[in-house]
Amino acid sequence: MQKKTTVWLAFLALMLVGNVALAQRVLTGRITDGQQPIAGASITVQGTVAGTSSDNDGAFSIPTDQETGNLEIRYMGFLTKLLPYSNQSNLGTIVLEPNSNEFLDEVVVVGRGVIDIAEGRKTPIAVSTITQKQIEAKVGSQDITSSLANTPSVYITGQAKGFGETAMTTRGFDQSNTAFLLNGQPINGMDNGSLYWSNWSGMSDIASLIQIQRGLGSSKLAISSVGGTINFVTKSTEKQQGGFLKQSVGNDGYLKSTIAYNTGLMSNGFAVSAMFTHWQGDGYVDGTAGKGQNYFVSLGYKVNDKHNLNLMITGAPQWHNQGYTATLQKYLDNGRRFNSNISEVDGKSVNYRKNYYHKPVANLNWDWEIDDNASLSTVVYGSIARGGGQSQRTDATDERVPYLAADVNNHQWFGLVTNYNRQLNEYLNFNLGFDLRDYKGEHYRQVTDLLGASAISHTGNVNFDGPIVTSNTYSTNPWSAWSDRPGNAEDRLAWDYNQIIRYGGLFGQIEYARDGFSSFFQGSISQQQNIRKDFFQYTSGNQKSKDVNNFGYNVKGGLSYSIDNHTFFGNAGYYSRQPFQNNIFMNYANDINPYAENEEIVGLELGYKFTSQYIDVNLNAYKTTWANRVTGESRNASAEDVETYNPTGDPSLLVEGDYLYFSYYGVKQDHQGLELDFVSRPFTGLQVTGFASLGDWVYDGVNTSITRNEDRAVLATTETDRTGDQVGNAAQTSYGLGASYKIIKGLYVDADFRAFDRLYSSKESKSGEVMELPSYQLFDAGVSYEWNITPKNTLSFRVNVNNLFDKYYISEASTSIFQEDGAEYWNGINTSNTVLVGVGRTWNGTVKFTF
Template sequence: MFKQFFATSALAFATTVCVAQQKVTIKVVDEKSSALKNATVTVGNTTKQTDLNGIVEFTLASSSAQKLTIKHLGFKEFATTTHSSQTNYNIKLEVNTIQSDAVFVYGTRAKENSATTFKNLNKEDIKKNNLGQDIPYLLDQTPGVIIGSDAGAGIGYTTMRIRGSDNSRINVTLNGIPLNDAESMGSFFVNLPDFASNTESIQIQRGIGTSTNGAGAFGASLNFQTDALETNPYAELNNTFGSFNTWKNTIKAGTGLIYDTYAFNVRLSRIASDGFVNPSFSDMKSFYVDGGIYTDKHTLKATVFSGKEKTYQAWNGIPEDKLETDRRYNEFTYPEQTDNYWQTHSHLHYTYTINPQWTLNTALHYTRGKGYYEEFRENDKFENYGLDSIIIKDKDDNTASVIKRSDLVRRRWLDNHFYGVTYNVNYKPNNQLNLTLGGAANKYLGDHYGEVIWATYASNSKLGDKYYFNDATKTDVNVYLKTDYRLDKWLFNADLQVRSIHYEAQGNDNKVKNFTFEDDNLFFNPKVGTTYFISPNANVYASYAYAGKEPVRKDYVENPKNEFPKPEYMQDIEAGYRYSSAVFSLGANIYAMLYKDQLVPTGTLNDTGSALRINVPNSRRLGIELDGLWNISDQFSWAATAALSKNTIVDFVEMVPVLDDNWDAITEEPIAHGNTDIAMSPSTVISNNLTYKALPNLSFSLLSKYVSRMYLDNTSTEARSIDPYFVHHARAIYSFSAWGLKNVDLNLTANNLFNAKYETAGYTWRQRMENSTAIEHYNYYYPQATTNFLLGLNIRF
């Protein structure tokens, strides 16, 4: 396979050398002949963006005529055909008065050159990686990101960390509407399979970032913009086949603009995989529908998208002693040990451009979610389910036996509603000043309950009985004011947010009876920054932000110290340098994230695979991040990132449980460790993407990722850690037009090219028996797939 791969590369390179080529220069300007930066220019199947001077260069075969299209936000799309005799094009774009969907994300995104550390991924970046793997896998080549999968192949339940922070600290919005679950604060993309197929762009803000809606952002923010308005009708068929019986089938279509006013889009998707871990299958289905009215001043767009998933549970990982003998091991064997959940999102956006200075944007949203996970329990106690012991009398000798346990199957349910309103008003009186007032009010209603659906001995249970029931309510209201002011070579940013949260729950939990609490938090989250423009191509920036964040549900229910959890607070100091040209771009920044009462993982998981956490008084994350791109030539480009950090808990004290002979905790033993590394926070994360364009429509890429040692708990002990790993992937993309089809894309990706054996996550726990002085520990890991392949075929009509 590899010989054929490299032979194909060599043949393509030779072909390139032999074909006569010429350089074509394209300059894009507006109606006032001012240069348009970042215009998207496509010649044939090659896409580039204009530089600060509105210029982009292509190398084309001199004998060929190819389609040339240019797109830029706020302007009408331009299309023509190149001529073999013409090497210079000066193209003026017309202003497009139809409102763009981009206004939906305007209030919560960092603007160009603002004093915030961020990275944007456009449609082309997303398309290259969209082969059915979950959203985190699209972000793997961005600074400080670590991804992984319970099933090992990137489909089903996936994990993501940015700057060492897990998804409960990563704020996610879809067109400005919060996605994070209100109680766990996690974002579970398994509930939105193939959402990438309707994603126009993603902005990743690292650190606190700009004010946004939903859960507080302590590690990062992800802001998704769904597909931008397409003026022409289209249809797409996207399919993927790969290792572990992986399939992705997508059909997508849109009407384009009807009567220059109306537009509709629809998508149906199915993703299925057996998974690397055996068993760990996934079966996911989704749909997406939108319809909009677009006029000069008004945009009204309704969107409904839904996902349904069934995944076999692999969230327990595998024990350490299985890593060398059976990396695909799963301790679950019950055929229906599955997670089942469906979630439907309904959004209604309205934008009103009052005049060139004033814009109003508002949205209503409602999310309905319901599902359960089913599991087999061996010899479980009746008392855990509120059931009576069974007394069986022997008629012959008049004796009795008591049955207190039974094998059983249970389902644990989530049944929730989330709804609210978001808004922002933007005022831009001139090119120097920009003001945005925005906010949101959201309500969450969630029921948690459990049912026993089968038992060897049913005791006094009835089908449909709930052995626990707990309902929760959470209200989240925020308001923010942002301002940008440009003065000569200086840009000043200020961002003030007030956020109020009321959270209460009552009833019985699975583990805690009479679990009732009420908590109120009020946070003031200020951010200030400044950018200095060294030249049109370069600037430096610095910012300071302060924010607070409330605990999540598990912090109240399963607090290892049996304490009421505290909110956590952070100061975030950032400074950086940015340079951009057509040939080379570089982003470099340093940061200091200083925490008070940070909730850090103990290393132990609960029974749904979620990390248990405790407050630590003082901790910090210090680091430097680099993000560069070098267009070495028309054929070669190199992109690389590096994130170097020191993540420290100050004077950490570990509490080791002491167990009696019945394995019940009777006390805790404190162990002082001094300054230690925060769990699951590597000091080094490096990525690399080397791309060779053999032809304008044929490219080969080598992608690499290195992650240093990660400790499973907060003791900095190598025996409880994940070894460093260095993994490589290869990708080949070929695009062409034929047989009346607008575009055909072939994408072959080889993941883990050199068959590395590595793990991306894990957990541990320690304990001491009452009658022993030895402290024992147990490690579990999540191994990732060995060499595997994905082949994608995308056809656009």
């Protein structure tokens, strides 16, 4: 028995060390920046496929059968180091030298010319960068937006609405006024600028880097964001063979499983990386269960030293039930997990509000190193999406038969971005490129469940006489949505129209840098064509709108000067931005909106950066004005809304809980503020981070507001002077601290504190006042442990607890109701206000095996 045990132990040991046993020796060492260990540095034996990465203590070990050679050591933001070795096995402490110009080479393997990372330009901007290691540690079961929570002037809300329902503001501007790019590809909706994180639920798995550029940013594209630009850089095809298995669990039945594998660079020049994820959970708020997958495939091919190709395909099919706002009193009576979308059906709690979507994205990157001074980068991309949002409806008969229907939002989107870069001389660099997009959106309502009825009837399509009877139903499975869709007009309810948008932009940049001084100038011009085809409200031959063509442009420039550890900079820009199509055509018809002129955005920035061995500090001041502003929002109708917008009490117009849609025109926004962030390394093993932002964001002028119900019927048109009103749904004052500390080798603990103040409602009261919400503070904590089983096999653990002290707080409000006779109050807030209460204490844990 003892002999058999010995044999099995020997066999197990052989399996663990794998090819290490075949190597003649193992090279070891420790990577640092001169003070702190560097975790995640890439170490390879030059000329071989042998490779590994440094652990949390900077330590590494790598097997090799070569007696002499060079180790190639790479890490983001540092110079690549070639370290020769001969007879020694322990290489000791290896210090890497910082060099921000190497940033792109380390992280952006493909698409260098079209992926606008700030370090690609010498003149600084207000920027925060989140690495893959930080994303993996912090996100857990949350949306990818949570990784940006500890940055200045960023406010995250909507977590309580369900999986993928978060929203973020940047310097007080919402997501439709922040540009989001995926490997250089614009991903904001072309019709309204919106971004729905449920469509990108796999982003936390595939992102190797997130960079938020507040304000003017460094983007060379012909885009004009108001709040800033956020770049998501995905993993590219890995050059080394290996993979990982990861399992996550969390509160309320959350489970997530991931498997990934990389072939490494093969002898034929190809390499393939693939990943698949499945997740599911019941949701923190009652009735907000969800389930989905994420797939990622990246195929790389190194044609030769001049040409490199990479094809990426990714998607995140998912469905999730939705929560929404309610009166504060309902939360206090029913608990913070209360969901106003839940109703009682046959004695059971049912939530019919559901989002389902599948949005595959493919992009092909081609990088061409023309010569030592010139390069061309091009990305061709496409996205074909299917899905929508389900709710309960009633048919057009007097019996008002209930059924479930989905408002469908399909689209197909193709584009190309290309950028030519040339180093004109030692000090002067030049870029020129263009951006082409073609978009078609398809919108209608379809029956998903007859709820026991044999058929339902609907009206409104002018191409049919009288009510139309429909008995067909269509799936809300995100995979089935591709093929299970109505091909006939009889099964398309409420509306049926297409949006067509064609966009072309030309952009360029020139930058000069010498002896600590740098300057840049960027400019772009663009032309956008908008067409609307309505098959519901118009007869054949009259369904196409007039073509609406808008010309836009932007210019921006800046100066900076660096001396020793100090850098001073200033940037300024002006944008003339075309309105979104949803604001060009009025009344959900082909009527052209006279208010929809180009929006005018002016941005001014001043900044200071200090870097040293122990601390890095950034201080920014900004002023942004946004005129000819055209925006919109939606929310569940409160009892006050029903009283205001449906005084006759007609249930076909509006009942409590229905969606209301608001369009706003005319008012200007004026945002200014200060931002501070720092990273401190007081001694080995401890890192302290901090941020603070102080904003003053107000409206200026008379606002024209059009309110519509779920059938897009106009309920009211009002004009309000909003001069001096505070901009809502984002904390104008925020600050926070974070710390990470190494207890022993491989074991780290970390914690974050965030505070939010001067948060206002998004809607003014009947008298024109805006309600201020109570300030609040949040604490998060986590612990990580990494065990290097062998030089190539690692087992790591991570546990997060968010809102550690279970703070009860209001994250947003959509009414401003003040003092009333007989009213109840919570922290000075009238409890009849419609609000969203933040998520309480949550947790998640992850175990990952890397091989």
